[in-house]
Amino acid sequence: xxxxxxxxxxxxxxxxxxxxxxxxxxxxxxxxxxxxxxxxxxxxxxxxxxxxxxxxxxxxxxxxxxxxxxxxxxxxxxxxxxxxxxxxxxxxxxxx
Amino acid sequence: xxxxxxxxxxxxxxxxxxxxxxxxxxxxxxxxxxxxxxxxxxxxxxxxxxxxxxxxxxxxxxxxxxxxxxxxxxxxxxxxxxxxxxxxxxxxxxxxxxxxxxxxxxxxxxxxxxxxxxxxxxxxxxxxxxxxxxxxxxxxxxxxxxxxxxxxxxxxxxxxxxxxxxxxxxxxxxxxxxxxxxxxxxxxxxxxxxxxxxxxxxxxxxxxxxxxxxxxxxxxxxxxxxxxxxxxxxxxxxxxxxxxxxxxxxxxxxxxxxxxxxxxxxxxxxxxxxxxxxxxxxxxxxxxxxxxxxxxxxxxxxxxxxxxxxxxxxxxxxxxxxxxxxxxxxxxxxxxxxxxxxxxxxxxxxxxxxxxxxxxxxxxxxxxxxxxxxxxxxxxxxxxxxxxxxxxxxxxxxxxxxxxxxxxxxxxxxxxxxxxxxxxxxxxxxxxxxxxxxxxxxxxxxxxxxxxxxxxxxxxxxxxxxxxxxxxxxxxxxxxxxxxxxx
Numbered sequence: 001x002x003x004x005x006x007x008x009x010x011x012x013x014x015x016x017x018x019x020x021x022x023x024x025x026x027x028x029x030x031x032x033x034x035x036x037x038x039x040x041x042x043x044x045x046x047x048x049x050x051x052x053x054x055x056x057x058x059x060x061x062x063x064x065x066x067x068x069x070x071x072x073x074x075x076x077x078x079x080x081x082x083x084x085x086x087x088x089x090x091x092x093x094x095x096x
Numbered sequence: 097x098x099x100x101x102x103x104x105x106x107x108x109x110x111x112x113x114x115x116x117x118x119x120x121x122x123x124x125x126x127x128x129x130x131x132x133x134x135x136x137x138x139x140x141x142x143x144x145x146x147x148x149x150x151x152x153x154x155x156x157x158x159x160x161x162x163x164x165x166x167x168x169x170x171x172x173x174x175x176x177x178x179x180x181x182x183x184x185x186x187x188x189x190x191x192x193x194x195x196x197x198x199x200x201x202x203x204x205x206x207x208x209x210x211x212x213x214x215x216x217x218x219x220x221x222x223x224x225x226x227x228x229x230x231x232x233x234x235x236x237x238x239x240x241x242x243x244x245x246x247x248x249x250x251x252x253x254x255x256x257x258x259x260x261x262x263x264x265x266x267x268x269x270x271x272x273x274x275x276x277x278x279x280x281x282x283x284x285x286x287x288x289x290x291x292x293x294x295x296x297x298x299x300x301x302x303x304x305x306x307x308x309x310x311x312x313x314x315x316x317x318x319x320x321x322x323x324x325x326x327x328x329x330x331x332x333x334x335x336x337x338x339x340x341x342x343x344x345x346x347x348x349x350x351x352x353x354x355x356x357x358x359x360x361x362x363x364x365x366x367x368x369x370x371x372x373x374x375x376x377x378x379x380x381x382x383x384x385x386x387x388x389x390x391x392x393x394x395x396x397x398x399x400x401x402x403x404x405x406x407x408x409x410x411x412x413x414x415x416x417x418x419x420x421x422x423x424x425x426x427x428x429x430x431x432x433x434x435x436x437x438x439x440x441x442x443x444x445x446x447x448x449x450x451x452x453x454x455x456x457x458x459x460x461x462x463x464x465x466x467x468x469x470x471x472x473x474x475x476x477x478x479x480x481x482x483x484x485x486x487x488x489x490x491x492x493x494x495x496x497x498x499x500x501x502x503x504x505x506x507x508x509x510x511x512x513x514x515x516x517x518x519x520x521x522x523x524x525x526x527x528x529x530x531x532x533x534x535x536x537x538x539x540x541x542x543x544x545x546x547x548x549x550x551x552x553x554x555x556x557x558x559x560x561x562x563x564x565x566x567x568x569x570x571x572x573x574x575x576x577x578x579x580x581x582x583x
Binding site for chain 1: 188193195198239290291292305306311331334335337338397400402403404406407414418421422424425426427431433434435436437438441443444445447449452453455456457459460463465470473474476477478479480482491513515518529530531555567582
């Protein structure tokens with residue numbers, strides 16, 4: 001399987017990654033190689049196999065009571081944000 | 097006192113309790129060595145000397161009052177993937193180069209409560225994606241056995257720190273071999289427990305159905321000591337298993353007479369040179385002398401591990417890493433035009449090239465029209481591989497084979513070809529796909545570079561693995577070798 005630079009640019013958009021032309025060209029080559037490796041999987045008949053979602057058999061998603069367990073640590077967490085004001089995260093204007 | 101770095105954790109614990117030295121003295125000894133050697137091997141991203149000395153003083157007070165536990169006062173380094181409250185936590189990425197974690201990972205909390213002294217945070221491949229520690233934003237790590245070689249990855253900083261004896265032990269994480277492969281390349285004992293045995297809370301996620309925390313240290317005895325404190329149920333990780341943790345140290349010395357060892361036929365046939373196979377075969381001969389029985393087993397779907405992994409792991413990575421949006425934490429690009437530009441440039445500039453490659457691989461395999469052909473198919477083959485292992489464990493107690501197809505390779509040798517790099521994990525990925533516990537222990541040298549023996553067990557058989565490794569280490573000396581420069 002071979003991906004074009006255009007394919008890579010579409011994937012990069014879906015993944016919200018900016019990309020230079022040089023990068024897109026390199027990724028077209030390396031991603032094509034990776035999908036060449038992955039193509040080995042096509043040789044296997046999987047028509048009767050159940051997909052595996054969890055490495056341990058019989059495990060189910062644990063549920064907990066719907067009660068408040070976390071404390072409000074907004075100020076502490078917001079210390080890692082580049083731009084905040086009045087306890088809110090700032091982003092470029094989204095509504096004209 | 098000048099030789100404290102040559103001791104195992106178990107020996108250091110005995111020394112502390114016998115008051116031969118204090119935790120402060122021990123910690124200062126290691127911090128002095130970090131200062132002296134870290135520059136040349138780049139094993140640490142952050143050195144937490146102040147935290148360490150405070151914790152050491154507290155540990156000494158505990159020990160003096162007779163209250164200390166098995167780990168009280170022992171220094172350790174954490175892989176920089178574990179969140180540490182108030183301490184820079186980068187995951188080897190520019191994206192998190194400004195991130196001070198607001199809480200501790202459960203692994204960090206448990207070791208802290210057990211009295212462990214944190215020396216610092218170790219270098220790693222960016223977001224744990226790599227097998228050579230060359231994808232780190234903070235630069236490549238050097239292998240203490242030969243400074244021109246890679247230490248393996250992704251836990252390469254932890255491996256190099258322990259191998260150079262600038263930490264007596266370190267935490268690591270293993271998604272496709274990231275504890276075992278660097279342990280093999282630096283002559284350490286490394287264990288990746290069963291999926292769900294150790295909490296993933298606060299361990300920055302790469303591929304959530306594969307990630308598992310563990311340790312890298314100088315002996316199976318040390319690994320048992322550390323794993324005891326790290327393991328066990330944690331309600332903060334929804335996939336952490338609620339099952340009792342056995343006493344790992346208690347069964348270390350069980351005789352191996354009658355142990356059935358499965359030799360992985362596919363491992364010895366696939367990509368392994370005769371020279372590299374020799375130390376592994378020698379180790380198997382030692383096991384025979386210890387009374388074990390060798391049985392060849394075949395896992396026909398195992399050769400599909402690497403392609404399966406390179407669908408499942410990138411898919412989960414693309415989902416997990418979507419949280420890095422440049423808004424709430426992490427790197428943000430300069431003067432974004434609009435919100436889309438903010439997302440795209442923060443991610444495009446904040447992630448390194450291998451991380452972007454994996455995000456794109458994952459985005460593609462999960463995208464509309466391709467999901468069934470890639471992700472669903474890979475999850476089905478993952479079941480076939482897991483069933484192969486389950487069948488093997490009906491015949492044998494443990495499986496053995498090489499950890500890595502070659503010893504450490506030159507820095508820069510494989511960076512241009514991702515697929516060649518991915519094939520380094522050919523022997524380790526199977527255990528992650530099946531959620532099995534697995535170890536690597538030193539079993540010899542090839543051209544003066546360490547070679548590792550891999551031991552894989554059934555789910556929750558950590559005690560057995562540690563026992564099997566320990567008995568080998570009682571009969572051999574490989575794990576005691578120290579790189580000359582750091583002796």
